[in-house]
Amino acid sequence: MTNSTEPAQSEATTSAGQHTRSEATSAGQPAQSEATRAAGRRVHAFTDDALGDLDATGVAAAIRDGSISAAEAVGAAIARSAAVEGELHGLVRDDFDRARRRASEPRPGAFSGVPSALKDNVHVAGLAMTEGSAAFPTTPVAKDDALVQQFLGTGLIPIGTTTMPEFGWTASTETLRGDTHNPWHTGYSSGGSSGGSAAYVAAGVVPIAHGNDGGGSIRIPASACGLVGLKPTRGRLRTPEADRTMPVRIVSNSVLARSVRDVAGFFADAERSYRNRTLPPIGLVDRPTQRRLRVGLMLDSPAAPPTDPVVRAGVEDFGRLLESLGHTVEPYAAPVPEFFADDFASYWRLLALLGSRMGRQMFGEGFDRSKLEPLTDYLASDGLRTLAKAPVFLPRLLASSAASRLAFRRGPDLVLTPVLTQATPQLGFLGADVDPAVHFQRLLDLCGFTPLANASGGPAISLPAGQNADGVPFGAMLSATHGAERLLLEVALQVEAARPFPRIQD
Template sequence: MSADRRFEDATALAQAFAAGETEPAEAMQAALARMERLNPALNAVIHPRPERALAEAEASAQRWSRRWAGGETLDDASGVGVPFDGVPMAVKDLGCEQAGEFHHAGARFLVELGWQGSLDSHLYRLLSGSGLVSVGRTNTPEFGTTITTEPDAYGPTANPWSLDRSPGGSSGGSAAAVAAGIVPVAHGNDGGGSIRVPAAACGLVGLKPTRGRVSTAPRLGEHRGGFAVDGMLTRTVRDAARCLDIISRPAPGDPYIAPPLGPGESFAGSLAASLPPLRIAVSTGGRGRASPPVCRAVEQAADLLARLGHRIEPDTAPDGWFSAELADHTIVVRMVGMATELAGWAERLERPMTSDDVEPANWWSAELGASLPASAYVQALEALARWRRRVMSFWNADPAPGPSTPDRNGFDLLMTPVLADVTPHLGYLADPIDGARRIAELAAFVNQANLSGQPAISLPTARDADGLPLGVQLHAAHGGEGLLLAVAQQISEADGFIALGDLPQESS
């Protein structure tokens, strides 16, 4: 396979393996060649592992040879018949620990220590066990605490659509690698829009799963107060569904468990579900909360859903969805979380952490978090729990696709923007004076799903005046990933997605 040959997505590449059209070592060589050519401008993959990736791809090729020779069935956990064995992926350098691989979380002190993972996380075991092969770990802001990927430790990652724009964050390195076609899928995590924001900025599908759907074992428990969950960035809905089938397997002792699927069910199988007309609320947050281009993108997506037979109710959102008090409670949890993160590193390193170790914003956050009484943290969690119960009544209790029933009086989905404005230039959100305010304004639509624990998905449905992607977001009830994926697939099949194609930076 030539270095320029690409496939639509991971599913298409796996089907090519099954048909004998190409094989994993060739696909990996193409991915590595593309990374070598594009990564210097993107700065997406910061810990490449070409030798190990090629060796793992060769092992995958041997497994495919045995399948062909033995006539083995190609069924896998995703229920669609062809495993991802040998498909290249990338892993975000935050969480998803890999034994013997660099793991720096965007932090200078870990770079200086040359810190490496000492074990394979539950999540990485699931990914590698499915046959996915990592080309390396991707750039992330320090500890993933912002929505742009510009860490002091490794420098900024560029958006493949325009190298002077942010790719979003904190999974910006992963999003850039997928959007540029280096890999078809990449790991990310989302504690405040960190999968959905880069998906919107880079023209990808970004699914934030339900709280507890993806295990944080063995190191983490209530990750970031329960706000954060791991997931994947993909080019297509079908890849998003198949990836979720791979990674959604709980581990003993998990603090949260998402509602399980029924016997024989899979997220990939939900794509073929026959959808009844759904009741979909649409909100851009009221006057001035989202820019005109973003509002138009939401309106266009809502119009498409209406043409597909769904009932659209504009200017509708759960009571309290945009409550100003959420920020006060959220910041307490996040600051205590930052203090806890640094205290954990101090314990592991057997020395105190200092302001020289981390970026100023995170040090300030940790200092304030350490000064708060335990009661403030508990009170914030209780307030958020009350808010969560308040907003949950907005959704139908049963989020599964299926025939409408007389007692389904709530909404099936909520559509909002992902970002409140177009993708910003690099430096805009990292500004030491105005950056925090700008982030708060831009991220007005993403934190709610982290606080509620609900699933949400970013879909690449529009472009701005400069031709850059704009994402819209769908939220479902707790456990409703199957419905999100089914509707996303319906939008995709109606040509509702923008095309990735060849990105502008490739011709430069």
């Protein structure tokens, strides 16, 4: 518990050096204005209420032993949302009334009665799904999709749906209608595309929230907001119908949380209702690994410019921590073909083309293509020009799955990389009003590591690794072969125990 009696705390970042961006941090990014620096604040909702500073596992235990009720936990989350939403802008639609009703008789599960949130790109009965776009109809959907049913089956109670950039194309949750701010410093991005969920978890509104990842969209916001973000193996959780029809199934659903045990607990409980029999079970991961592992260290992406110095130093330090825990860390060059970056970018363009041109068929008659944002239009136009190459790049992306398995079979147990090639960007670097050609090139340069696991379908986890000069987090990523989520979580528990993650409320 904190000593505060207010439902939220907003702290001006005035400690030494926090308003001076280092040369390393600003590499490739526009200089932050004096106005943005002055406005940047640390914002959180931790207070002495029913949620306190507990993680989701702790809240669930308090509900089970009667220390608090589910109604009190959900009520606290709603109050916390009201306290910080004006500064963070992380919620698209509230579902407060239904959350209160659910809290009166919470469903059983490992997280029975624990407040949470769902990202605005899954079907939630009674709420509109708009994928961060003004072009979508706001008609409520009729029923929960399969993934939402599995999520609710763990006992979690959503208080609403969270923000994302249009279609999730970019790595920052910024739209022409408004931006989601990073609670560690509101002048910075909360990442994308699960940026609203990440902001709400980092700020303490809810202890755990849904996200999904088609190019880094869980791991990037986890990195930006100092959270744990696991992209699981393709097919680990139930797959929404729209994702099953994609030419290459790059999207995986998961959660963002402040502790490793929350992520581990979610996947263990989710397996009660559905387990993909083609993958080894994860089970409950409740203790660190005892194995001594071979870890390949890859500091520069084969598909992007060199990693900036502040991130490089943080990931190198993370590697030294792994060595101190008994693992062997050695330089590694992933066998990634030169054409991978172009192939993945071409696939993004193809998906934008499909979403733009077939919006009414896919999303309903109310879809208004004229309201799409510039980046979507740009990607769709490029997609039309590159459509003829689809018979080449789609098979190559599909083949990356077998190539990844072979690389891990012959190589290290895990691969350690940065999440992004640069530290967490400021708001505006990937803004919705940036020239889309510039925006997309910045995106490709920034996201040099995360798409590899989306194409191959393998698992990867982001863990806190450092902070920039303004106190904004950035992460390190550990990747493994298909089905090895248990190993990733065991190592993550080991790292967390050896070096507890920074807390925003401290």
